[in-house]
C-alpha cells in the first residue's frame with residue numbers, strides 16, 4: 001500500500017441519467033431507465049468496481065424543471081435509493097441528503113441508524129437546512145431566515161446524534177442461558193426541550209460497525225463552514241480555483257481546531273465535471289451536445305457579466321478581443337468563476353467554445369483526454385485545495401465509464417488513489433474516526 005496521502009473520490013448522484021439534465025438524449029444512454037433503481041444500482045456498482053469511497057445523493061425534493069427537455073434532478077427519494085443500493089453493494093458508502101427544516105429528528109435518526117446497521121456501517125446523512133423556497137412549499141413550510149435555519153439545524157443534528165446513542169453499546173445481551181435479552185438500564189432516553197426541537201425517547205437499535213452514520217454537509221457559505229467544521233466528517237463543496245479551495249479547506253480545518261477536533265477528521269470535497277474524450281476538440285464537441293442553443297445565447301450575456309464587459313450572442317463565433325480582456329479587473333468581489341473564464345478566453349477560443357468549456361456551470365469542467373482530468377485532480381489535491389472530489393459526469397453510462405476506465409488507473413499509478421478499500425465501514429474508508437453519540441470534545 002502506498003504511504004502517500006491519497007485522495008477520496010465520490011460519484012455525484014444528482015440526476016437520473018447523469019449530472020446533465022440533457023443526459024437522457026445522449027447517444028449510448030438507455031432512455032427507458034426513468035426512474036429505474038436498477039440503473040442507479042448499476043452506476044453505484046461501477047463506482048464500487050473502481051473503489052470510489054462514496055456516492056453523494058443531492059436532493060431538492062419535488063423540484064420540477066420549467067423546460068420540457070429536461071429531466072427532474074432527483075427522482076427517487078434519497079433514503080429509499082440508498083437502501084436499495086446498499087443492499088446490492090459491499091464496500092461503497094452512500095451519503096443521502098435530508099433537510100432539517102421540514103423533517104422530524106426521531107424519524108430521521110431511526111431511518112439512518114437502521115440503514116447503517118443493515119449496511120454494515122456504510123451510510124452517511126448529508127445534513128442540510130434546505131434553502132429553496134420552492135422546495136419548502138412542498139412541505140407547507142415557509143423558509144426561516146438564515147440565522148434561525150442554522151440555529152434549528154444545530155439543535156436537530158445534536159438531537160439526532162443523541163438519539164443514535166440512546167441504546168448503550170453493550171445493552172444487547174441476547175443470552176439464552178440467563179434469559180436476558182437486553183440490559184435496558186443501558187438504554188438512556190433523550191429528554192430534549194430546545195427552542196426548535198422537542199424529543200423524549202430512545203431508539204431500540206444497537207450500534208453499527210462504524211457506531212453511527214457519518215455526517216456530511218454540502219454548501220459553501222460561512223454558516224455552512226461553521227456547521228461542517230464542528231459536526232461533519234465530510235463537506236461537499238463547489239471550488240472554482242486552487243486558491244479558493246485552499247482558503248475554504250483551511251477555514252473548515254480552523255473551525256474544527258477551534259471546536260476541539262483534529263482537523264484531519266473533516267474532509268473537504270470539491271466538485272468536478274470531467275469530459276473525457278480522445279482530444280480536447282472531441283471533448284468540447286461532446287459537452288456541447290448537452291447544451292441547447294438558448295442556453296448558449298443566455299450564457300453569452302452571462303459571461304460578459306462575470307467579466308464585467310459587454311458581450312452578446314453576436315459575439316459567439318469569434319474570440320473575445322485581447323484589448324477587451326485586458327480591461328477585465330478581478331477583485332475580491334468578482335464572481336469566483338471569473339479567473340477560469342479569463343484563462344480560457346486568453347487561450348483564444350471563440351465565445352461559443354468558451355461557453356462549451358462550462359466555465360460558468362455549477363462546477364469546473366475538464367475537457368480533453370484522461371490525462372487532462374488526472375492532472376487537474378492531481379494539482380488540486382497536491383496543492384491542498386481539496387481532500388478529494390465528487391465527480392459529476394454528463395451521463396453515467398458513457399462519460400462515467402470513461403472516467404472509471406481511463407482516469408482512475410492514472411491516479412492509481414501515481415499513488416494518489418487507493419487500489420482497494422482499507423476497511424469495511426464508510427468511516428474507515430474515509431479515514432474518519434468511530435463515533436457514537438455527540439462528539440464530547442465540542443465546546
Ligand SMILES: Cc1cc2nc3c(=O)[nH]c(=O)nc-3n(C[C@H](O)[C@H](O)[C@H](O)COP(=O)(O)O)c2cc1C
Pocket residue numbers: 057058059060097099128129130131132146218219220221222223224236237238271
Ligand atoms: C456543492 C453544493 C451542494 C449542495 N447540495 C444541496 C442539496 O442537495 N440539497 C439542498 O437542499 N441544498 C444543497 N445545497 C445548498 C446548501 O446546503 C446551502 O443551503 C446553500 O449553499 C445556501 O447557503 P446557506 O444555507 O448557508 O444560506 C448545496 C450547495 C452546494 C454548494
